Amino acid sequence: MPEIIKLISDTSVSSCTISTHGATVLSWNVSGNERIFLSKLADETNPKAGKGIRGGIPLVFPNFGPWSLGPQHGFARYKTWTIESKTDRSAKLILMSDDETEKMWPNKFQLIYTVKVTDNKLLTTLSIKNLNDGEFYDSQSFDFTCLLHTYLRVPDIKTCTITGLGNSSFHDALTEKSEQATNQEIKGLHENVDRNYSNTNDEHLLKFDDTCIEIRKSNLPDTVLWNPWAEKAQGMKDFGNDEYPEMVCIEAGKVAERQLLKAGESWTCEQVLTEMKKFVEVGDSDEEWNEKYNK
Numbered sequence: 001m002p003e004i005i006k007l008i009s010d011t012s013v014s015s016c017t018i019s020t021h022g023a024t025v026l027s028w029n030v031s032g033n034e035r036i037f038l039s040k041l042a043d044e045t046n047p048k049a050g051k052g053i054r055g056g057i058p059l060v061f062p063n064f065g066p067w068s069l070g071p072q073h074g075f076a077r078y079k080t081w082t083i084e085s086k087t088d089r090s091a092k093l094i095l096m097s098d099d100e101t102e103k104m105w106p107n108k109f110q111l112i113y114t115v116k117v118t119d120n121k122l123l124t125t126l127s128i129k130n131l132n133d134g135e136f137y138d139s140q141s142f143d144f145t146c147l148l149h150t151y152l153r154v155p156d157i158k159t160c161t162i163t164g165l166g167n168s169s170f171h172d173a174l175t176e177k178s179e180q181a182t183n184q185e186i187k188g189l190h191e192n193v194d195r196n197y198s199n200t201n202d203e204h205l206l207k208f209d210d211t212c213i214e215i216r217k218s219n220l221p222d223t224v225l226w227n228p229w230a231e232k233a234q235g236m237k238d239f240g241n242d243e244y245p246e247m248v249c250i251e252a253g254k255v256a257e258r259q260l261l262k263a264g265e266s267w268t269c270e271q272v273l274t275e276m277k278k279f280v281e282v283g284d285s286d287e288e289w290n291e292k293y294n295k
């Protein structure tokens with residue numbers, strides 16, 4: 001059974017829970033509001049071996065999408081991670097390559113994942129180190145794609161606004177066509193959407209009601225936008241048929257091009273989720289706030 005880590009911000013306003021199954025963030029609660037979507041059928045306390053948890057922030061490594069060497073989205077999201085250290089508000093988890101991973105993907109690696117919660121932020125950092133020493137494997141370098149498959153909870157995806165994708169091209173996984181984004185803001189999703197945007201803004205805003213969630217990423221140049229909608233939802237055993245309106249995946253990733261990592265080298269990426277509320281936007285006047293978030 002996986003361990004569940006509970007983190008709480010210094011003022012106890014916010015909390016976060018993480019499962020050692022895939023180092024999956026299961027919950028991020030800000031002032032009593034749950035901001036992460038976890039399917040009611042996710043079975044997070046007793047997750048299936050070899051499967052990721054449906055919801056939260058699954059970690060995709062060493063391959064985003066279908067994979068000839070192993071399961072879709074790779075193994076990081078279902079392997080049992082080790083808790084390296086923990087404080088009240090932060091945790092550090094480690095995943096080392098092992099016999100199972102090396103049979104699929106003949107490389108030695110170390111993943112270090114840190115999670116920290118503050119009053120209105122959830123900070124997640126993933127470091128990947130290539131531990132190939134040439135003794136075992138011919139090619140010391142390896143390449144990978146990776147992504148934080150973030151499921152965000154919303155009241156109704158049809159009435160949300162999503163920014164930061166307007167200047168990018170995307171691969172539409174439904175049509176297998178490349179398209180150019182046309183709208184600076186996406187005003188709600190109204191059907192099955194599965195788009196891999198390349199070279200996106202490092203900041204996205206997800207706005208609904210009086211709430212604005214900022215997704216800020218670094219060293220993750222791409223963004224995947226996904227909602228399964230009704231028909232695909234019915235095809236997922238670990239996802240309720242009626243749940244698709246209350247979630248959206250805005251996924252920060254390095255997926256358009258594979259990342260090469262030489263033996264001994266490390267590569268680090270970060271995602272920071274922030275709940276932007278008027279009273280914490282220090283320095284913004286009402287006019288500036290309205291200009292920013294209430295367009």
Ligand code: TA6
Binds near residue numbers: 225
């Ligand atoms: O989020 C993009 C995506 O690749 C979709 O195509 C869909 O497959 C989703 O991931 C969920 O994948 P999973 O393997 O978790 O069922």
